[in-house]
Amino acid sequence: MHENSETYVAEVHGLDKKGSGQAVVWRDLGEMNPKKLKLTIPLTLPGEKVKVTVEHPIRRRKKVFPEKIVEAHPERVEPPCPHFDRCGGCVWQHWAYEGQLNSKTNYVKELLEEQGFQADLVQDTIGMDNPWFYRNKMEFTFSKEGHLGLHEQGNFRKVISLETCLIAGKEMVETAMEVADWAKEHQLSGYDKDKHEGLLRHLMVRQSFETDEIMLGVFATEAPTGELAHVVENLVERVTAKFPNVKSLLWLENRDWADRTQSEKTHLLAGRDFIYDEMLGFRYRLWFDTFFQTNPVQAKKLVELAIEMGQPKETEKMIDLFCGVGTFSLPFATRVKELAGIEIVETSIESAKRNAKDNEIYNTHFLAKDARRGIDQILEEFGIPELLLLDPPRSGAGGKVMRRIGRAQPERVVYVSCNPETFATDIKELEPFGYQLKEVQPVDLFPQTVHVELVALLTRVEE
Numbered sequence: 012m013h014e015n016s017e018t019y020v021a022e023v024h025g026l027d028k029k030g031s032g033q034a035v036v037w038r039d040l041g042e043m044n045p046k047k048l049k050l051t052i053p054l055t056l057p058g059e060k061v062k063v064t065v066e067h068p069i070r071r072r073k074k075v076f077p078e079k080i081v082e083a084h085p086e087r088v089e090p091p092c093p094h095f096d097r098c099g100g101c102v103w104q105h106w107a108y109e110g111q112l113n114s115k116t117n118y119v120k121e122l123l124e125e126q127g128f129q130a131d132l133v134q135d136t137i138g139m140d141n142p143w144f145y146r147n148k149m150e151f152t153f154s155k156e157g158h159l160g161l162h163e164q165g166n167f168r169k170v171i172s173l174e175t176c177l178i179a180g181k182e183m184v185e186t187a188m189e190v191a192d193w194a195k196e197h198q199l200s201g202y203d204k205d206k207h208e209g210l211l212r213h214l215m216v217r218q219s220f221e222t223d224e225i226m227l228g229v230f231a232t233e234a235p236t237g238e239l240a241h242v243v244e245n246l247v248e249r250v251t252a253k254f255p256n257v258k259s260l261l262w263l264e265n266r267d268w269a270d271r272t273q274s275e276k277t278h279l280l281a282g283r284d285f286i287y288d289e290m291l292g293f294r295y296r297l298w299f300d301t302f303f304q305t306n307p308v309q310a311k312k313l314v315e316l317a318i319e320m321g322q323p324k325e326t327e328k329m330i331d332l333f334c335g336v337g338t339f340s341l342p343f344a345t346r347v348k349e350l351a352g353i354e355i356v357e358t359s360i361e362s363a364k365r366n367a368k369d370n371e372i373y374n375t376h377f378l379a380k381d382a383r384r385g386i387d388q389i390l391e392e393f394g395i396p397e398l399l400l401l402d403p404p405r406s407g408a409g410g411k412v413m414r415r416i417g418r419a420q421p422e423r424v425v426y427v428s429c430n431p432e433t434f435a436t437d438i439k440e441l442e443p444f445g446y447q448l449k450e451v452q453p454v455d456l457f458p459q460t461v462h463v464e465l466v467a468l469l470t471r472v473e474e
């Protein structure tokens with residue numbers, strides 16, 4: 012053992028929310044006084060025994076990577092991606108897909124049980140036939156040296172150069188590599204987050220798997236003019252020649268210190284400023300900042316499940332809270348008398364309106380407002396719906412919105428969630444208003460990661 016480090020064989024007793032192994036070891040300090048040391052060990056699985064070396068200084072909890080798997084989980088598999096042990100994109104490639112799915116189901120069950128719901132309402136998680144190459148949108152980062160890649164696990168300052176990505180659509184990675192080669196050939200600098208200097212920041216790639224159209228967005232700190240003009244021209248030439256399905260090529264100026272893919276000024280380099288996507292026969296326009304479900308194969312199942320659970324009827328009114336660009340609104344609108352949607356992002360509401368029109372749907376009303384305030388307005392102006400669907404962000408809908416739903420007394424509530432933890436606390440709020448949880452169906456939208464999505468039905472129990 013090195014003087015400044017200690018080596019242990021630790022047994023992983025469980026996983027944290029990020030999917031990392033948790034273990035406890037006892038430090039023998041030689042005075043009959045062993046000290047408890049909690050370890051977070053990424054890339055391990057429950058029950059595994061792993062060799063780890065802990066460097067000084069040692070605090071109450073330490074994050075260490077496994078040096079050797081001494082006793083492996085029976086479902087451990089060889090991760091296929093060469094970037095797996097460093098990249099922050101996937102954390103569970105070393106777990107057989109069945110194991111990932113069971114773990115997600117059990118996680119949802121545990122959270123519901125904690126809130127006093129019956130765990131057997133939770134169905135087995137619906138997985139993918141092919142849990143790879145499923146993402147239709149990726150955001151890659153340029154390192155300060157100008158290499159394009161993905162963030163290292165737990166370290167947003169380090170970027171791993173991109174060779175492949177097994178969860179993104181294959182053509183998306185090819186187009187990203189073309190941009191990476193272009194940056195390298197022209198020796199363009201990447202953005203240095205500490206010094207706030209350098210040109211290239213991020214590359215966003217999104218592709219519709221239905222229409223095949225691709226959007227590429229280069230986020231940079233300067234305008235594509237002056238000395239940069241001929242360099243950018245070369246980007247346009249090579250991308251459009253090699254990938255004719257790139258229907259939108261954008262240059263997005265972003266000088267903000269915040270490390271986000273936002274634009275102060277958008278320059279259209281080629282094509283249009285949006286691409287077309289389709290889901291369940293409905294057509295959507297997607298701009299660079301439009302939220303759209305990132306796993307279209309599974310998102311389709313989510314919408315179908317929501318329809319199956321919600322049982323929309325031609326005679327009924329419906330509200331879609333947190334409606335985005337109308338992914339749920341449009342298919343539901345064709346099945347109900349009238350639908351009202353609320354969403355906080357104005358451009359998404361503009362898009363939802365346009366999408367409704369493009370699809371010749373004329374019974375929708377969309378309101379751009381914070382759901383916490385908009386819900387009162389919509390209930391007053393639109394009336395009480397028989398069916399209410401909500402699909403909030405990870406932070407959940409919150410008590411205020413849930414209690415307002417409870418007081419409004421719609422017959423059926425369909426809750427679509429990307430965070431079972433906030434889902435469980437949100438639906439607890441509906442209980443005093445006479446709602447019963449009927450069914451919970453987890454769906455795996457993010458294979459190889461810890462995330463799980465679900466659709467659930469609650470109905471009002473008649474007294």
Ligand SMILES: C[S@@+](CC[C@H](N)C(=O)[O-])C[C@H]1O[C@@H](n2cnc3c(N)ncnc32)[C@H](O)[C@@H]1O
Binds near residue numbers: 402
């Ligand atoms: C998980 S997405 C669902 C969007 C849509 N249902 C879909 O499937 O495309 C959550 C949406 O809630 C919106 N949102 C976030 N906070 C909100 C708030 N306080 N009020 C209304 N909408 C909000 C986001 O902009 C986002 O479009």
